[in-house]
Amino acid sequence: MRRHVHRFRPIYGDTDMMGVVYYANYFRFFEAGRTEFLRAAGFEYRDFESMGYGLPVASASAKYHAPAKYDDPLVLEINIAEVRYGSLRITYRLTKEDDDTLIATGETMHACVGPKGRVVRIPDAFRSKLEPDDDASS
Amino acid sequence: MRRHVHRFRPIYGDTDMMGVVYYANYFRFFEAGRTEFLRAAGFEYRDFESMGYGLPVASASAKYHAPAKYDDPLVLEINIAEVRYGSLRITYRLTKEDDDTLIATGETMHACVGPKGRVVRIPDAFRSKLEPDDDASS
Amino acid sequence: MRRHVHRFRPIYGDTDMMGVVYYANYFRFFEAGRTEFLRAAGFEYRDFESMGYGLPVASASAKYHAPAKYDDPLVLEINIAEVRYGSLRITYRLTKEDDDTLIATGETMHACVGPKGRVVRIPDAFRSKLEPDDDASS
Amino acid sequence: MRRHVHRFRPIYGDTDMMGVVYYANYFRFFEAGRTEFLRAAGFEYRDFESMGYGLPVASASAKYHAPAKYDDPLVLEINIAEVRYGSLRITYRLTKEDDDTLIATGETMHACVGPKGRVVRIPDAFRSKLEPDDDASS
Numbered sequence: 001m002r003r004h005v006h007r008f009r010p011i012y013g014d015t016d017m018m019g020v021v022y023y024a025n026y027f028r029f030f031e032a033g034r035t036e037f038l039r040a041a042g043f044e045y046r047d048f049e050s051m052g053y054g055l056p057v058a059s060a061s062a063k064y065h066a067p068a069k070y071d072d073p074l075v076l077e078i079n080i081a082e083v084r085y086g087s088l089r090i091t092y093r094l095t096k097e098d099d100d101t102l103i104a105t106g107e108t109m110h111a112c113v114g115p116k117g118r119v120v121r122i123p124d125a126f127r128s129k130l131e132p133d134d135d136a137s138s
Numbered sequence: 139m140r141r142h143v144h145r146f147r148p149i150y151g152d153t154d155m156m157g158v159v160y161y162a163n164y165f166r167f168f169e170a171g172r173t174e175f176l177r178a179a180g181f182e183y184r185d186f187e188s189m190g191y192g193l194p195v196a197s198a199s200a201k202y203h204a205p206a207k208y209d210d211p212l213v214l215e216i217n218i219a220e221v222r223y224g225s226l227r228i229t230y231r232l233t234k235e236d237d238d239t240l241i242a243t244g245e246t247m248h249a250c251v252g253p254k255g256r257v258v259r260i261p262d263a264f265r266s267k268l269e270p271d272d273d274a275s276s
Numbered sequence: 277m278r279r280h281v282h283r284f285r286p287i288y289g290d291t292d293m294m295g296v297v298y299y300a301n302y303f304r305f306f307e308a309g310r311t312e313f314l315r316a317a318g319f320e321y322r323d324f325e326s327m328g329y330g331l332p333v334a335s336a337s338a339k340y341h342a343p344a345k346y347d348d349p350l351v352l353e354i355n356i357a358e359v360r361y362g363s364l365r366i367t368y369r370l371t372k373e374d375d376d377t378l379i380a381t382g383e384t385m386h387a388c389v390g391p392k393g394r395v396v397r398i399p400d401a402f403r404s405k406l407e408p409d410d411d412a413s414s
Numbered sequence: 415m416r417r418h419v420h421r422f423r424p425i426y427g428d429t430d431m432m433g434v435v436y437y438a439n440y441f442r443f444f445e446a447g448r449t450e451f452l453r454a455a456g457f458e459y460r461d462f463e464s465m466g467y468g469l470p471v472a473s474a475s476a477k478y479h480a481p482a483k484y485d486d487p488l489v490l491e492i493n494i495a496e497v498r499y500g501s502l503r504i505t506y507r508l509t510k511e512d513d514d515t516l517i518a519t520g521e522t523m524h525a526c527v528g529p530k531g532r533v534v535r536i537p538d539a540f541r542s543k544l545e546p547d548d549d550a551s552s
Contacts, residue, residue: 009311013303017157161303288431289430293430
């Protein structure tokens with residue numbers, strides 16, 4: 001499993017006076033999508049944390065192609081782009097559900113931090129959820 | 139010391155598509171004002187927390203009299219309205235600096251929680267910062 | 277139709293350093309629930325706005341009974357408590373889905389503002405969605 | 415004038431359950447700094463908007479070097495890195511005031527949009543505030 005699709009609609013509180021979603025709030029959407037991805041992959045992030053691990057964001061970026069508006073039905077596609085020793089790269093693609101307009105693309109890099117607060121190898125039980133199945137095409 | 143004045147301007151991210159500050163964000167302003175109040179009173183909230191205490195919000199309310207807009211110069215007046223055994227009532231009054239328009243009023247109730255997670259008497263060192271001086275009129 | 281139930285989970289960005297949902301963010305949840313309520317009632321708030329109407333929040337309050345945490349499965353019950361000439365009172369009740377713990381209760385008052393920016397009678401087409409059916413018990 | 419320094423402290427509402435500032439909120443800080451920069455340069459962004467112009471964010475990125483915590487005294491340095499025909503590149507450098515720890519660096523690209531909603535040349539009156547003085551070294 002490496003891809004996931006998350007559907008949602010921006011609320012009033014996500015918008016700004018320009019009438020569109022405020023640029024920082026796309027990173028909230030990305031986070032919501034990440035959590036849904038992990039849950040769908042059979043991995044609860046809160047369990048991961050209770051084992052003493054964390055995936056703090058090392059860097060984040062977004063390109064804004066077209067504005068999203070209040071209550072737009074949006075589709076966020078989350079891709080695990082790269083799994084390294086102690087880090088993870090996730091990419092995002094946000095579109096409008098009704099006409100496929102590309103709204104935004106983005107990327108986050110995460111370090112895997114262990115119980116002692118240092119970067120550690122991503123645990124195998126977690127890694128296996130992120131990597132594609134040998135015989136899977138998607 | 140029981141009153142404090144906090145000056146600030148809303149940012150773009152505080153507004154919504156109606157062109158005014160989003161209703162939930164006034165509670166962020168109230169919190170910023172509370173912290174500034176405590177600092178001005180010679181009390182750092184982070185020190186209070188590092189001693190194992192906390193002042194979680196038990197209830198909060200706001201009345202919206204007139205909309206605040208992006209970059210408006212605002213004045214938030216914070217009043218310690220009541221200091222009880224294990225709780226605190228704070229009131230807020232937000233106006234526009236240039237013409238004194240009343241923007242919002244509000245109130246928060248806080249419980250004082252001790253190191254064991256239970257409601258405790260507000261420590262004297264903290265209480266003394268919140269109560270008015272014997273001979274002070276304001 | 278007067279009641280609606282909205283299910284969701286808080287994201288990381290909703291929490292604060294106390295490890296629980298930040299007090300202002302419950303008002304974001306309330307707003308998401310209001311929009312979902314209106315949609316379920318056959319009323320899109322964005323259509324209402326495109327007709328020149330609005331329902332700005334006149335006052336808002338919340339009581340925090342127990343903390344909600346990251347990723348908790350939450351149930352928000354929205355009730356239209358009162359429909360007056362030019363205003364609306366909505367109440368909220370937030371519980372944890374798995375054990376029914378009461379998390380928060382709240383209330384918002386809304387004015388109905390018309391195309392000229394003044395408080396007007398809530399339009400009948402909208403009013404009828406908010407009032408209970410004559411013969412309905414819930 | 416091409417550089418500006420903005421001082422502030424994160425509030426509780428900026429943090430998340432990891433005990434540090436939530437990654438999306440750094441983009442709020444960047445925005446606050448941009449507005450302060452423009453004001454210091456003798457340019458009010460709200461005036462720019464009332465003339466029908468806007469500077470929507472085309473892309474944004476941040477690298478997180480060390481976590482910022484609640485109430486940390488932070489220093490945000492804003493640099494106008496590039497002024498093109500119809501776009502602007504701004505860079506950010508956030509440090510802790512007391513020990514100069516590097517917290518985050520970032521960048522935003524802005525398009526200059528005119529009254530008709532299309533990308534236009536940045537107006538000269540605005541451009542002149544962003545470009546360095548001929549004889550200035552900083």
